[in-house]
Amino acid sequence: MSANRNADCVVVGASFAGLACALALARAGVRVTIAEKKTDPGEKLHTTGILVRDVVDAVPILQGLPLALVKRVDAVRLYAPNLSSVDLAAPGYYFLATDTPALLRWLADRAVQAGAELRCGTLFRGAQPIAGGFDLGKPLGRTSFLVGADGPASRVAKALGLGQNRQFLAGIEHEYWGAQLAQPEYLHCFIDRRLMPGYIGWMVQGVHGVQVGLARRLRGPGAADVKSAMAGLLAKAAPVADFRGVAVNSIRAGLIPCGGLVRPLARRRALLVGDAAGLVSPVTAGGIHTALTHGLAAGGAVADFLGGRSADPQREFVRTYPRFRIKRLLRFGFDHFQADWVFNLALASAPMRWAAGRIYFHQRAVVLESPAETRRLEPR
Numbered sequence: 489m490s491a492n493r494n495a496d497c498v499v500v501g502a503s504f505a506g507l508a509c510a511l512a513l514a515r516a517g518v519r520v521t522i523a524e525k526k527t528d529p530g531e532k533l534h535t536t537g538i539l540v541r542d543v544v545d546a547v548p549i550l551q552g553l554p555l556a557l558v559k560r561v562d563a564v565r566l567y568a569p570n571l572s573s574v575d576l577a578a579p580g581y582y583f584l585a586t587d588t589p590a591l592l593r594w595l596a597d598r599a600v601q602a603g604a605e606l607r608c609g610t611l612f613r614g615a616q617p618i619a620g621g622f623d624l625g626k627p628l629g630r631t632s633f634l635v636g637a638d639g640p641a642s643r644v645a646k647a648l649g650l651g652q653n654r655q656f657l658a659g660i661e662h663e664y665w666g667a668q669l670a671q672p673e674y675l676h677c678f679i680d681r682r683l684m685p686g687y688i689g690w691m692v693q694g695v696h697g698v699q700v701g702l703a704r705r706l707r708g709p710g711a712a713d714v715k716s717a718m719a720g721l722l723a724k725a726a727p728v729a730d731f732r733g734v735a736v737n738s739i740r741a742g743l744i745p746c747g748g749l750v751r752p753l754a755r756r757r758a759l760l761v762g763d764a765a766g767l768v769s770p771v772t773a774g775g776i777h778t779a780l781t782h783g784l785a786a787g788g789a790v791a792d793f794l795g796g797r798s799a800d801p802q803r804e805f806v807r808t809y810p811r812f813r814i815k816r817l818l819r820f821g822f823d824h825f826q827a828d829w830v831f832n833l834a835l836a837s838a839p840m841r842w843a844a845g846r847i848y849f850h851q852r853a854v855v856l857e858s859p860a861e862t863r864r865l866e867p868r
């Protein structure tokens with residue numbers, strides 16, 4: 489394709505939302521260009537990349553995902569601040585840790601094979617409304633439709649006067665390549681209000697080693713000091729696996745929007761999807777599932793509009809995005825009433841298990857150990 493050819497649709501961002509959207513557009517025969525500022529979709533990631541089982545079942549573009557790119561994790565071991573823990577699982581339900589750089593490259597290849605043009609090293613700078621679309625300037629040129637899939641601090645949203653995320657968690661993760669957990673079948677999750685206010689810390693056996701990370705509220709004094717919090721988490725999690733003083737191979741860090749959908753989500757001939765739209769669960773902070781699902785659906789809606797089969801997606805389509813009403817309430821509760829003593833006392837209680845089951849498994853979880861057997865690890 490020549491550098492100056494105009495696309496019917498430009499998608500900004502070659503991550504989960506953008507690649508899913510572009511794939512759906514290309515499959516529908518739309519000339520679509522993906523503009524990605526990085527030189528490779530798999531570089532400089534800011535995600536752990538854990539998928540829940542539902543995603544693999546429900547998102548058709550993940551069919552055929554090479555097994556080498558994933559590692560199955562069957563259950564959750566949830567640690568209270570005092571390191572007592574319960575194990576949670578749900579029948580037939582599991583998580584997949586992923587080789588996320590390779591997964592994104594695999595998705596990008598699928599989009600390109602379907603006919604999308606992927607332009608890496610291409611920064612979206614701004615958009616000028618013109619008759620029938622937008623002028624994005626050089627090198628992207630004109631387009632009939634613009635999709636902002638450019639993450640939590642969306643420049644597309646800003647340029648078009650669309651809604652922007654205002655509430656965030658700050659996340660950081662260390663990767664220890666080649667490391668092995670003693671109990672790799674668990675996603676180890678740590679609750680501690682001092683270290684991780686508003687969220688949790690985690691440790692998981694990934695495809696190439698162990699990933700240890702945390703997210704915390706991005707508000708209040710010292711709230712953004714994720715590095716000190718990470719040192720605290722490494723010390724806290726040492727009885728599970730001790731990575732203190734171990735050289736870190738890679739660090740992933742970024743913002744997680746947790747305030748729900750932005751407003752407005754769309755305007756004539758433009759819409760937002762994925763983190764740019766605030767499509768992240770305010771409770772679990774997981775956004776890959778929604779980025780993929782709604783990215784695909786957005787691609788279909790834009791293709792229908794460009795093909796004259798439906799009205800501009802701003803009218804109907806963006807109303808299909810989840811509103812996270814209950815999850816926003818839960819986030820409010822966690823933000824304002826999180827107390828370590830409650831988890832220390834009641835981690836294995838029935839209401840806590842019910843809540844944890846809903847959050848981790850979207851259903852009632854089976855507790856693998858009875859409360860009487862709840863373990864207590866001693867801090868090292």
Ligand SMILES: Cc1cc2nc3c(=O)[nH]c(=O)nc-3n(C[C@H](O)[C@H](O)[C@H](O)COP(=O)(O)OP(=O)(O)OC[C@H]3O[C@@H](n4cnc5c(N)ncnc54)[C@H](O)[C@@H]3O)c2cc1C
Nearest residue numbers: 501503504505525535536538612639659762763774775776
């Ligand atoms: C530490 C951490 C861990 C997480 N772990 C998980 C997890 O395990 N499971 C889960 O479901 N969710 C997780 N999330 C959330 C998840 O990563 C996001 O919800 C998901 O990546 C959203 O995908 P997206 O395509 O909308 O945006 P992003 O993944 O943010 O991608 C945006 C893309 O747009 C590109 N871009 C940005 N601006 C421009 C521009 N101006 N021009 C061109 N390109 C641009 C970026 O380079 C990037 O490639 C985590 C988040 C963090 C921060």
